[in-house]
Amino acid sequence: MREYTDEIVLTVGVAEGWADREEDPTEINWTIRQRVAAIPFEVINGRPVNPCEKTSIQRGRNKLGRWGENLTGDGLASVLDEFGDRWVLLVDRNRGRGWGLPGGFQNPGETAVDTACRELGEEAGVDLRGLAWRSTPPRYVHSKRASDEAWNVTVLCTVDLGTLNRADFPRTTPRSDAKKAAWVRANTLQELTTDLKAVHGGEVTSKNHAGMLTDWFAAA
Numbered sequence: 001m002r003e004y005t006d007e008i009v010l011t012v013g014v015a016e017g018w019a020d021r022e023e024d025p026t027e028i029n030w031t032i033r034q035r036v037a038a039i040p041f042e043v044i045n046g047r048p049v050n051p052c053e054k055t056s057i058q059r060g061r062n063k064l065g066r067w068g069e070n071l072t073g074d075g076l077a078s079v080l081d082e083f084g085d086r087w088v089l090l091v092d093r094n095r096g097r098g099w100g101l102p103g104g105f106q107n108p109g110e111t112a113v114d115t116a117c118r119e120l121g122e123e124a125g126v127d128l129r130g131l132a133w134r135s136t137p138p139r140y141v142h143s144k145r146a147s148d149e150a151w152n153v154t155v156l157c158t159v160d161l162g163t164l165n166r167a168d169f170p171r172t173t174p175r176s177d178a179k180k181a182a183w184v185r186a187n188t189l190q191e192l193t194t195d196l197k198a199v200h201g202g203e204v205t206s207k208n209h210a211g212m213l214t215d216w217f218a219a220a
Contacts, residue, residue, distance in 0.1 A: 003059035004147070018105065019065030025149060028067055037069050038138035038153045050148045052140040063145035064152065065105075072141070072154040073115030074103030074209070076216060077128055079161035079169060079183070086187050088213075089172065090196070090204070091123045092180035098205030099196060101212065102178070103154065111135075112155035124181035125173030133159045136215075141208050156212045189217045 005023075013019025022028055026046030034043065041051040047059075048068035055062070064070045077089040092099050102123040106115045113133045120126050134157065141152035161170075172181035182200060186192035192213070196202055204210050 001058045002056060004057050004062055005060040006063045009061055009063065009065055013065045019061075020067055022067070025067040030068070033068050038071055038155065039069065039140060041068060043068075048149050050146070050151045052151070053142065053146075055147050057147035059149060060147055061150035062147040064147070064150040067150055070150060070152045071106045071112075071138075072103055072152060073106055073110075073112035073119065074101045074154055074156050074212065075116030075120045075128075076101055076156060076158045076212070077120065077126070077161065078158070078186070080163040081169075082163070082165045085185055087169070087183040088186040088192060089120070089124060089126065089170075090182060090184050091174065091178035092182075092200070092202055093123075094177045094179050099180075099200070099202045100204055100206045100209035101156075102181075113157045116157035122176040123174065123178040125175050126170045126181075128159055128161075128170070131159050131161070133157050139208075139212075143208075154208070156216070158216065186217075189214060 009019045014021050025048060030043045034041065039051055042049045061067060079087050081087065090099050091102050102119040104115060104119045106112065112135050117129045120128055136156045136158065138153050138155050141154050143152050146152060169183050174181040180200065184192055185195045193203065204213065
C-alpha cells in the first residue's frame with residue numbers, strides 16, 4: 001500500500017490555508033463534508049473513499065490540500081462578433097500546462113460561479129461578475145494530483161456575452177498563473193483547435209478542459 005502526501009501540502013498548503021491541518025483523516029467531521037459534496041462519496045473507518053477511481057496512491061492526499069473532495073470552478077465565456085463568429089476566452093497557463101479555461105479551487109463561502117468569475121479576473125483580467133451565468137453538473141477530474149483519499153471535482157460555469165463588435169470585446173490582461181489570455185475563434189471545436197494553434201501556437205493540453213469544451217460545443 002502506497003501512502004504519500006506532498007511536503008508542499010503539509011507546509012505551504014497549511015500555512016496559506018488551502019490544505020487541511022489534520023494529517024489523520026479520521027479527525028475530520030465527515031458528516032459535514034459528505035452533506036455538501038458535489039459528488040457523493042463514502043467514508044470507511046473514518047477515511048474518505050474516492051468515488052470514481054482507484055489511483056496509484058492508496059493513502060494520503062498526494063498533491064491536493066483537502067481530504068476527500070477538493071472542489072473547483074471553471075469559467076467558459078463566449079461572445080458573437082458583428083460577423084456572426086463565436087469566440088471563447090482561454091488562458092495559457094504557466095508551468096507548461098498549456099491552454100485551457102480559467103479556473104481554480106473554490107474558496108470558503110464561494111459558489112462555483114463566484115470561483116469562475118474570480119478566476120477570470122485573476123487569470124485573464126476580465127470582470128464578468130453580475131452577468132447571467134449558468135452552472136453545469138459537477139464532474140470528476142482525472143488528475144495526477146489525486147489519491148484514493150483526496151480528489152478533484154469541478155463545476156463548469158458558462159456565460160454568453162451576446163453580440164459585440166470585435167473592438168468591444170472585454171480586453172484581456174494575463175495575470176496570476178496565466179502567461180497569456182485571448183479570445184479564440186470557436187464556431188466549432190475543430191476551428192478552436194486550428195485557430196489556437198495557428199494564431200497562438202498552442203493547444204488545449206488538459207483532457208478535462210478538452211472534455212468540457214467538447215460537451216459545450218455538443219450542447220450548443
